[in-house]
Amino acid sequence: MADDIKLDGVLSALDAGLPQAQARLLEFLRIPSISTDPAHRGDVRAAAEWLCAELAGLGFDASVRDTPGHPMVVAHSQKGDRRPVLFYGHYDVQPVDPLNLWDSPPFEPAIEVTPNGPVIRGRGSSDDKGQLMTFVEAFRAWKAVHGALPSDLVLLFEGEEESGSPSLRPFLHENADELRAGIAMICDTSMYADGRPAITTQLRGLLGEEITIRAADRDLHSGSFGGLAANPIQVLVNALASVKDETGRVTLSGFYDGVPDLSDELRADWGALGFDAEAFLSRVGLKHPVGERGRTALEMVWNRPTFEINGITGGYTGEGFKTVLPAEARAKVSFRLTGTQDPQAIRSAFRAHIRAALPPDCRVEFADHGASPASRMDISDPAFTAAKQALSEEWGRDAAYIGAGGSIPIAGDFKEILGMDSMLIGFARDDDRIHSPNEKYDLQSFAKGARSWARILAALA
Amino acid sequence: MADDIKLDGVLSALDAGLPQAQARLLEFLRIPSISTDPAHRGDVRAAAEWLCAELAGLGFDASVRDTPGHPMVVAHSQKGDRRPVLFYGHYDVQPVDPLNLWDSPPFEPAIEVTPNGPVIRGRGSSDDKGQLMTFVEAFRAWKAVHGALPSDLVLLFEGEEESGSPSLRPFLHENADELRAGIAMICDTSMYADGRPAITTQLRGLLGEEITIRAADRDLHSGSFGGLAANPIQVLVNALASVKDETGRVTLSGFYDGVPDLSDELRADWGALGFDAEAFLSRVGLKHPVGERGRTALEMVWNRPTFEINGITGGYTGEGFKTVLPAEARAKVSFRLTGTQDPQAIRSAFRAHIRAALPPDCRVEFADHGASPASRMDISDPAFTAAKQALSEEWGRDAAYIGAGGSIPIAGDFKEILGMDSMLIGFARDDDRIHSPNEKYDLQSFAKGARSWARILAALA
Known part of the structure; x- marks a missing residue:
C-alpha cells in the first residue's frame, strides 16, 4: 500500500486549499459552543452537528452520540487491514468573560496580520477547534488525492472538555469495542518553545x-x-x-x-532542547529553580x-x-x-x-x-519514530520527545479504559492566550499542522 | 484616722441597703449603652450622665468629659493627706446579637433565681456595670456611716472599652496631672476559679x-x-x-x-491554687497541656x-x-x-x-x-498586702496573687502614662457569659464585691 501514497500531492492540495480551509474554520468558530454555560447548550449541539456533517461529507460514517451531558461525535473511515488509529479533539470552548478585554468579538473570528505573522483570532481558535481541524483538513486532502480516506480511522470529539468531561469515561466504557485502536493521536497541546515540533510521551x-x-x-x-x-x-x-x-x-x-531514572534517549532529547530555566521562570517574575538538588529543570517538571x-x-x-x-x-x-x-x-x-x-x-x-497515576508512552512503538520523523521533515527541525508536568486525563483514560497509548501532538503556541481574551491560533500552526498530519498519515500507512 | 473607721457599720449598711443597690444597678442596666453601634450614641451618653449624677449625689465632684468619641466620667472626693487611689471601670457594653439566643430581653434586666443562687441577668451586668457599681456602692455606704467619702479618691469611667478605647490614651495624656494617683484599682476581671478572690499582679x-x-x-x-x-x-x-x-x-x-523566673512567693501562691490543667482544658474539649516542657500549666499561660x-x-x-x-x-x-x-x-x-x-x-x-510589653506589679507595695488581706477576710478563703495570660491594655496605659501600678480585682465568674447572650452577674459577686471594697478602703485608710 505504501507504494500508492501520494504525499506530495496531499501536501500540495493542502496548500492550494488553505483559503477554503480557513473559511471552514471561521464558520466553525462562529458557533459559541461554551460547554459550561447552560444558555449555550443549543450552540454546543450545533457545533457537534456542524462537525458531524463535515465528516459525513468527507465519507466518514459519522454520528452525533447523546450523553447525559453534551454529545460526542464519533466517526469511522472504512475498515481495512491496518492497525486502527484514533484521533481525539474537543469542539467545546471556554467562556469568554471578561468580554471587555477582547479587542474584537470572540465569536466573530477573523484572520489578523500581526508582527509575528497572520493569526486566526477568536475563542476556540487554538483550544481546540483550530487544532482538531488540522487533522480533519489532512483527511480531506488525502481523500481528494487518493480518492478515499485512509482506512481504519476512529475519530472521537468531545463537547465537555472545558467543563470537566463528566460523560467521557462512561462513554469510553460503554463504547470500548467500537473505540479501541492501536494508538491515539490527541491534538490539544502546544509545540515546544520557539515552535519546535514535539511529541509528549510522558505525563505526570x-x-x-x-x-x-x-x-x-x-x-x-x-x-x-x-x-x-x-x-x-x-x-x-x-x-x-x-x-x-x-x-x-x-x-x-x-x-x-x-x-524511574531518565533513559539515555530522553536525556539526550531533553538536553538537546536547550531549555533555559531562567528565561522560562523570568516570564513569571522568577529566576531560580528551587526543586530537588542535583536535577535539571526539565527533570524537575517532567520526570520528578x-x-x-x-x-x-x-x-x-x-x-x-x-x-x-x-x-x-x-x-x-x-x-x-x-x-x-x-x-x-x-x-x-x-x-x-x-x-x-x-x-x-x-x-x-x-x-x-x-x-x-503517571503516563509513560512506549516510545519503542514504531508509530512514535514514524511520527517524530514526519514532524521533523515538515518543520525542518528535529522533533523532540518531551514530557509534561501536568496531567492530561484523556491520555490516562485511553490507557486505562481502552488499553492504548497516546501521542500528544499539537501545534498551539505558548502565546495563544487559551482560556483568556483575544485567543488566537497562528495561521502557520493551522497550515503546517494539517501538513504534519498528512505526513504522519503517510508514515503510518 | 484608722481609729475612726467604722468597718462593721459600713458592712452592715451595705447588707441593709442591698435591695436599693440592686434597684440602682437594674436602672443602670436598662440603658443600652452599646459603644460600637452609632445608633446607640445617645444611650452611651445617657449612661455617662446617669453615672455622673449618682456620683454627684454622693458628694463627688463629678463631670462628664467629652472626647472625640464617647465621654469619660471623672470624679474626685475631697482632697486629704492620703496617697490618692484611682478606681477604673467602664459603662459601655457589648452588642447583643444574636438577639434570638437571649432568654429574656438584654436591656430588661431582672433578678433571677438559679440552681447556683440568684443572679442579675442582662447585658452589662458582669461586664462592667455590675462590677463598677460594687465600688460605687461601697463609697455610698462609707459616706452614710462616716458622714463623708474617703478622701483622695479619683474615679475614671470609660465609655469605649468595648470598642477599642480610642480616646483613652489621649485623655490620660491630656489629664495626667488630674488623674495621677499612687495606685489604680481596676474592677473588670474575674475571680480565680471556684470563686476564690484574687488580685492579678502580672499580665503578659x-x-x-x-x-x-x-x-x-x-x-x-x-x-x-x-x-x-x-x-x-x-x-x-x-x-x-x-x-x-x-x-x-x-x-x-x-x-x-x-x-523572669517565678519568684518563690508567687510559685507558692500559684501552687496553692491547685490548678487542674486537665479540668480547665476539658471545658474546651482538650486534655493535654502542650506548651514548653518542664513548666507547670499556670506558668505556661501566666509567666512564659x-x-x-x-x-x-x-x-x-x-x-x-x-x-x-x-x-x-x-x-x-x-x-x-x-x-x-x-x-x-x-x-x-x-x-x-x-x-x-x-x-x-x-x-x-x-x-x-x-x-x-508585659506588666508586672510591684507587690512589695503595702497596698497589695492590705487588699489581699481584706479580700481573704471577706470571702473566708486566702486571696491569691495570680497572673493573666492576656493583655489588659488599661493597666499598661496607667503604668506608661501615669506611672502607677494597677491592682486588678474583680468579682466576675467564668460562667458569666460576658460578650455572649444571657450575660449574668452573681448577686453574691455584687453584694460581697461591694463589701470587699469597703474592707479594702478600710485597709488602705
Whole structure:
C-alpha cells in the first residue's frame, strides 16, 4: 500500500486549499459552543452537528452520540487491514468573560496580520477547534488525492472538555469495542518553545488530598490558652513542613518506589532542547529553580514527583488582628507522580505521616480529591519514530520527545479504559492566550499542522 | 484616722441597703449603652450622665468629659493627706446579637433565681456595670456611716472599652496631672476559679505581626511549575515551623532575654491554687497541656512567653481542588511576652529569622499589628498586702496573687502614662457569659464585691 501514497500531492492540495480551509474554520468558530454555560447548550449541539456533517461529507460514517451531558461525535473511515488509529479533539470552548478585554468579538473570528505573522483570532481558535481541524483538513486532502480516506480511522470529539468531561469515561466504557485502536493521536497541546515540533510521551500523575486538623471544640483566646492548648495551625504547619527535607526530597516512606531514572534517549532529547530555566521562570517574575538538588529543570517538571501545598487556611484572615487560637486549620495538597508510583500507596503514606505528627488532643480528617497515576508512552512503538520523523521533515527541525508536568486525563483514560497509548501532538503556541481574551491560533500552526498530519498519515500507512 | 473607721457599720449598711443597690444597678442596666453601634450614641451618653449624677449625689465632684468619641466620667472626693487611689471601670457594653439566643430581653434586666443562687441577668451586668457599681456602692455606704467619702479618691469611667478605647490614651495624656494617683484599682476581671478572690499582679504583653510571602508575579499551574518554582505557602510553612523547636521553645535569637523566673512567693501562691490543667482544658474539649516542657500549666499561660499563629491563608481554599501554586501566602502571628522582654527587639529578631528562611526569588512584607510589653506589679507595695488581706477576710478563703495570660491594655496605659501600678480585682465568674447572650452577674459577686471594697478602703485608710 505504501507504494500508492501520494504525499506530495496531499501536501500540495493542502496548500492550494488553505483559503477554503480557513473559511471552514471561521464558520466553525462562529458557533459559541461554551460547554459550561447552560444558555449555550443549543450552540454546543450545533457545533457537534456542524462537525458531524463535515465528516459525513468527507465519507466518514459519522454520528452525533447523546450523553447525559453534551454529545460526542464519533466517526469511522472504512475498515481495512491496518492497525486502527484514533484521533481525539474537543469542539467545546471556554467562556469568554471578561468580554471587555477582547479587542474584537470572540465569536466573530477573523484572520489578523500581526508582527509575528497572520493569526486566526477568536475563542476556540487554538483550544481546540483550530487544532482538531488540522487533522480533519489532512483527511480531506488525502481523500481528494487518493480518492478515499485512509482506512481504519476512529475519530472521537468531545463537547465537555472545558467543563470537566463528566460523560467521557462512561462513554469510553460503554463504547470500548467500537473505540479501541492501536494508538491515539490527541491534538490539544502546544509545540515546544520557539515552535519546535514535539511529541509528549510522558505525563505526570496527580494525587489530591485535603487535611483538616482540629483541637479544641471552639476558637480559643490566645491570652487564656496560648502556650497551653494545641494550636491546629501550628500543628498543620509543622506537619506540612516535614513532608519535604531541606534538599527538596519528599520524606514519606516508600515515596520514590517506582520513580524511574531518565533513559539515555530522553536525556539526550531533553538536553538537546536547550531549555533555559531562567528565561522560562523570568516570564513569571522568577529566576531560580528551587526543586530537588542535583536535577535539571526539565527533570524537575517532567520526570520528578513533587509535593505541593495548593491552599491553606485557618484562624483569622481578615483585616486587622484577632488573638485567636482557632479550632481548626485546613490545607489542600497534591503530589505530582511519575513512573509507576502508586497513588494509593502514597496517599496512605501521607496520611500515616500526618497522623504520626499529631500531638495529643489533635484530630485529623482527610478528604480524597482524586488520583491518577503517571503516563509513560512506549516510545519503542514504531508509530512514535514514524511520527517524530514526519514532524521533523515538515518543520525542518528535529522533533523532540518531551514530557509534561501536568496531567492530561484523556491520555490516562485511553490507557486505562481502552488499553492504548497516546501521542500528544499539537501545534498551539505558548502565546495563544487559551482560556483568556483575544485567543488566537497562528495561521502557520493551522497550515503546517494539517501538513504534519498528512505526513504522519503517510508514515503510518 | 484608722481609729475612726467604722468597718462593721459600713458592712452592715451595705447588707441593709442591698435591695436599693440592686434597684440602682437594674436602672443602670436598662440603658443600652452599646459603644460600637452609632445608633446607640445617645444611650452611651445617657449612661455617662446617669453615672455622673449618682456620683454627684454622693458628694463627688463629678463631670462628664467629652472626647472625640464617647465621654469619660471623672470624679474626685475631697482632697486629704492620703496617697490618692484611682478606681477604673467602664459603662459601655457589648452588642447583643444574636438577639434570638437571649432568654429574656438584654436591656430588661431582672433578678433571677438559679440552681447556683440568684443572679442579675442582662447585658452589662458582669461586664462592667455590675462590677463598677460594687465600688460605687461601697463609697455610698462609707459616706452614710462616716458622714463623708474617703478622701483622695479619683474615679475614671470609660465609655469605649468595648470598642477599642480610642480616646483613652489621649485623655490620660491630656489629664495626667488630674488623674495621677499612687495606685489604680481596676474592677473588670474575674475571680480565680471556684470563686476564690484574687488580685492579678502580672499580665503578659502582646506583639502582633503579619507576614506576606510572595514569589511569582501571578498564580502558577502546578503542572507546569510544580517542582521548579518557589511555592510561597511552602516557604511560609517552613519559616513558621522553625520559630519553635520540638520542646516548644522559641528559637529566635535573644527571645528569652528579660523573661523572669517565678519568684518563690508567687510559685507558692500559684501552687496553692491547685490548678487542674486537665479540668480547665476539658471545658474546651482538650486534655493535654502542650506548651514548653518542664513548666507547670499556670506558668505556661501566666509567666512564659509564647508564639502563636493566629491566622494563615494562601492559594485555593474553596470547595473542591485547584492545582495552583499561588503568588502569595499570608499569616498573622503573635507573641505573648513576659517580664521585661522588649517587643521591638523581638519584632526585629522575628523579621530577621523569616528573612533568613527565604529561598531565592521570594520576597517578604511585614505589617506591624502593635505591641505592648508585659506588666508586672510591684507587690512589695503595702497596698497589695492590705487588699489581699481584706479580700481573704471577706470571702473566708486566702486571696491569691495570680497572673493573666492576656493583655489588659488599661493597666499598661496607667503604668506608661501615669506611672502607677494597677491592682486588678474583680468579682466576675467564668460562667458569666460576658460578650455572649444571657450575660449574668452573681448577686453574691455584687453584694460581697461591694463589701470587699469597703474592707479594702478600710485597709488602705
